[in-house]
Amino acid sequence: MLKKTFTINKSTLTLLSASMLSIGLTACLPTEKQDAKVVINKNPYPSTYQVLPAQTTLLTNATILTGTGQRLNNADILLANGKVIEVGNDLAAKDANVIDVQGKWITPGIIDVHSHLGVYPNPQVESHSDGNEMTSPNTSEVWSEHSVWPQDPAFQAARAGGITSLQILPGSANLFGGRSVTLRNVPSETMQGMKFDGAPYGLKMACGENPKRVYGSRKVLPSTRMGNVAGYRSAWLAATEYKRAWDKYDSDYSAGKNPQAPKRDLELDTLMGVLEGEILIHNHCYKAEEMAVMVDLSKEFNYHAGTFHHAIEAYKIADLLAENGNCAAMWPDWWGFKMEAYDMVEENVAIVDAVKNSCAVVHSDSSTTIQRLNQEAAKVMYRANENGFALKEEDAIKWITANAAKSLGINDEVGSLEAGKKADVVIWNMNPFSVYAKAEQVFIDGAKVYDSSDAKYQAKSDFLLGQNLDNHTDTANSK
Amino acid sequence: MKNTNLLNSLRLAILGALTITATAAQAESIAITNATVYTVAKKGILSQATVLMDDGKITAVYSSDEVPESLNAETIIDAKGRILTPGFIASKNLLGLVEVGAVSATRDASDKKADLTFDASLAFNPKSTLVAYARKGGITNNLVMPYGGENTFTGQSFAVNLSGELGESVVAKQNAVIVSLGASRKGSRAVALQTLGNELADAKKALTKAEKAKAKKTKDSKEAKQPSRAQQEMYALLAGDKPLLAYADRATDILALLALKQEYSLDLVLVGASDAVLVSDEIAKAGVVVMTSGIDNLPSSFDSLHNSLNNIAKLTQAGVKVIMSNSGESHNINQLRFDAGVAVANGLDKNAALASITANVADTFKLNTGRIAVGKNADLVLWSNDPFEISTKVDAMWIGGQAMSLKSRQDALRERYTTQSNMPRAYTK
Numbered sequence: 001m002l003k004k005t006f007t008i009n010k011s012t013l014t015l016l017s018a019s020m021l022s023i024g025l026t027a028c029l030p031t032e033k034q035d036a037k038v039v040i041n042k043n044p045y046p047s048t049y050q051v052l053p054a055q056t057t058l059l060t061n062a063t064i065l066t067g068t069g070q071r072l073n074n075a076d077i078l079l080a081n082g083k084v085i086e087v088g089n090d091l092a093a094k095d096a097n098v099i100d101v102q103g104k105w106i107t108p109g110i111i112d113v114h115s116h117l118g119v120y121p122n123p124q125v126e127s128h129s130d131g132n133e134m135t136s137p138n139t140s141e142v143w144s145e146h147s148v149w150p151q152d153p154a155f156q157a158a159r160a161g162g163i164t165s166l167q168i169l170p171g172s173a174n175l176f177g178g179r180s181v182t183l184r185n186v187p188s189e190t191m192q193g194m195k196f197d198g199a200p201y202g203l204k205m206a207c208g209e210n211p212k213r214v215y216g217s218r219k220v221l222p223s224t225r226m227g228n229v230a231g232y233r234s235a236w237l238a239a240t241e242y243k244r245a246w247d248k249y250d251s252d253y254s255a256g257k258n259p260q261a262p263k264r265d266l267e268l269d270t271l272m273g274v275l276e277g278e279i280l281i282h283n284h285c286y287k288a289e290e291m292a293v294m295v296d297l298s299k300e301f302n303y304h305a306g307t308f309h310h311a312i313e314a315y316k317i318a319d320l321l322a323e324n325g326n327c328a329a330m331w332p333d334w335w336g337f338k339m340e341a342y343d344m345v346e347e348n349v350a351i352v353d354a355v356k357n358s359c360a361v362v363h364s365d366s367s368t369t370i371q372r373l374n375q376e377a378a379k380v381m382y383r384a385n386e387n388g389f390a391l392k393e394e395d396a397i398k399w400i401t402a403n404a405a406k407s408l409g410i411n412d413e414v415g416s417l418e419a420g421k422k423a424d425v426v427i428w429n430m431n432p433f434s435v436y437a438k439a440e441q442v443f444i445d446g447a448k449v450y451d452s453s454d455a456k457y458q459a460k461s462d463f464l465l466g467q468n469l470d471n472h473t474d475t476a477n478s479k
Numbered sequence: 480m481k482n483t484n485l486l487n488s489l490r491l492a493i494l495g496a497l498t499i500t501a502t503a504a505q506a507e508s509i510a511i512t513n514a515t516v517y518t519v520a521k522k523g524i525l526s527q528a529t530v531l532m533d534d535g536k537i538t539a540v541y542s543s544d545e546v547p548e549s550l551n552a553e554t555i556i557d558a559k560g561r562i563l564t565p566g567f568i569a570s571k572n573l574l575g576l577v578e579v580g581a582v583s584a585t586r587d588a589s590d591k592k593a594d595l596t597f598d599a600s601l602a603f604n605p606k607s608t609l610v611a612y613a614r615k616g617g618i619t620n621n622l623v624m625p626y627g628g629e630n631t632f633t634g635q636s637f638a639v640n641l642s643g644e645l646g647e648s649v650v651a652k653q654n655a656v657i658v659s660l661g662a663s664r665k666g667s668r669a670v671a672l673q674t675l676g677n678e679l680a681d682a683k684k685a686l687t688k689a690e691k692a693k694a695k696k697t698k699d700s701k702e703a704k705q706p707s708r709a710q711q712e713m714y715a716l717l718a719g720d721k722p723l724l725a726y727a728d729r730a731t732d733i734l735a736l737l738a739l740k741q742e743y744s745l746d747l748v749l750v751g752a753s754d755a756v757l758v759s760d761e762i763a764k765a766g767v768v769v770m771t772s773g774i775d776n777l778p779s780s781f782d783s784l785h786n787s788l789n790n791i792a793k794l795t796q797a798g799v800k801v802i803m804s805n806s807g808e809s810h811n812i813n814q815l816r817f818d819a820g821v822a823v824a825n826g827l828d829k830n831a832a833l834a835s836i837t838a839n840v841a842d843t844f845k846l847n848t849g850r851i852a853v854g855k856n857a858d859l860v861l862w863s864n865d866p867f868e869i870s871t872k873v874d875a876m877w878i879g880g881q882a883m884s885l886k887s888r889q890d891a892l893r894e895r896y897t898t899q900s901n902m903p904r905a906y907t908k
Binding site: 371388434436468 | 776783809823897
């Protein structure tokens, strides 16, 4: 019955997996000769990340914030084979490197859901300004990972601040800015060497002032907020048609027909990924009324509205966000740089967090504050507590760990210190919510990637290497 | 909101506290007793000390064993051991010259026509919502530094207090000349340095000539030609009457400025000065003040490859007087205290950090504030704890002896949205 011969259409970009083939061919009786099935390769730039050299490590006598809302005093944590093995008291392990960290604090690795490291790197020269394809209101076809300069020295600075995973987003000039990528914060010569294996892609969308300003000034839609929404709707209409065409192709093929595959479209590939639930929305959106419209928009086209970034006014609609399962990623206090950032309140994160089923995240969007996301969270906690809240460190740490992981769709693997999770761990010299706190050691997948007191574990970017070399030498004319 | 009840009771407590403060505001004289006083002056740090203020000035600073039996003050506030510092002085920002960054009609910090004489203090808005918010960070005074125009000389700085009062906020107009040097995207950095050097040389020549003419004129009855406004400003620089605030990062630019300082006896202040650590001995020897951020540690340009979190610590150790300035934004200058904390965590002495945002600024710009000493303006902050800590807040503030409100527009918004009501929020005021 099975056809013995078939040809792979080499002009397609797709890879054909054996399992898909067998499903396709055994599902029913073919009535006509089928061409090889066209399948979209969803991971053409796969991660090549390798865990750095690691050993079994037992950290003892620490104050541990687990990221699950718990605080353990005088507790131990065992890391082995890249995973958290156990968190508790009086742990023991054979052949473990035991480090007594009495008086110090341990948290999960810090996660920043909004970063432009590598795409808007330091030095801030034109040649490296690769973070926003500002040439069309819809650039869903661009992927931020294709702009990442892994030698951005800010990656090292962020690691010294405990950042272990971060999402690199395209900029916000477009209605659809393109795909984001989630990275492990390890030094590498390639983006692929940093890529978080298995993390879902994100799609950057932007509300408000930026798209309408950038394109309005070029006499291109949008020049208004209603133009913004028209732009989103047109794009989702096209994506819905595109998805329908692919679904039909797939079902016809499964039915044994030999349909013509729809023409690939990179822009629509990304939007279809959202409609299929594989790509998560990350929406730059400050204002309450706009977030509410974006939630309805997502319902109109049957996708999830995802995470609202820079959600300055999330506190005005905290209930709506929780009800709809949206995360809100917020600054503690950046404000006033434009009209949509005028209604800042320092307790925004706490107000959002106080609602049941909420997902409050503290983000940076800055190569400076990414280095102290712990202090950004601290500002919220203390200001909120001065105004009637009763937040503790074990609550606030979730904004930069577990909730951030949830926003990025990686919470099964990172964001908390629980058995089986990746061993992303930060040892702080004191309570991380102090202004004087510093990360002493940082582990990614159980491997030490930073140590404040050991230069061996302090990576340096190629860019900074060899700057300001000594002009003189002790051994003159040595041969 | 589950916190509403607690919030309401807290709000009542806060209102109570405000009432007391309001009474104090009307008082002529106030004594703050039992305070840990960081004088940033000769007396150093005093515990269980008492500070008296009257008619806007500090009138007495008593250590614990000097406190008289009865205090001659209408209001007495027991600090209960809390820390009292001079109000902080922010710098290198556009406070009062911008309300919303991207709303150009609310920006008054630059103008194509602006030149050496640009006096942006005329545009200062004490009613800006940024002022009240900045007070929450313990900031009582500020040095505003406008961007000016396209000229090498971008205008002049001015000093304000954060009283928010119309007609009383600007403390000193046109108190330093700002010049912008360093990397240029359009041409060579050499041109700006040459322009500055030539202007100084020309001014010195003109001044010498004018002085000669004046000497002659005592015999002659002819009226002397008045120098232009710009020329007068250059003369003020040459006389050391006004500091020259020079933006420069690379070591070559810094050394060129030090040479000009030497040649013309300028009162030079280096701004930014990323590479200052490479030439810190030269800067210290020249007695030049460096105004720089405590948290800029990335190589943002080829002029700033040596940025580091411990730069201020290194400069201070080399004997350089440092002013810790805000890093960029005008809306968040209240965070200056956290920048100071980060610098301390990276090796800066705590007292040096405090001086860098109080006395050092006051000394450089001849402001009668920044220290707790007799005769200084009563610009004071009482802190709930360590002023640099995130967990600490301002418990009370006085500017010119007047108790200040610590409520900002942000607080009003928070209160609206954390108050339960069955009516739309717009009715909650």
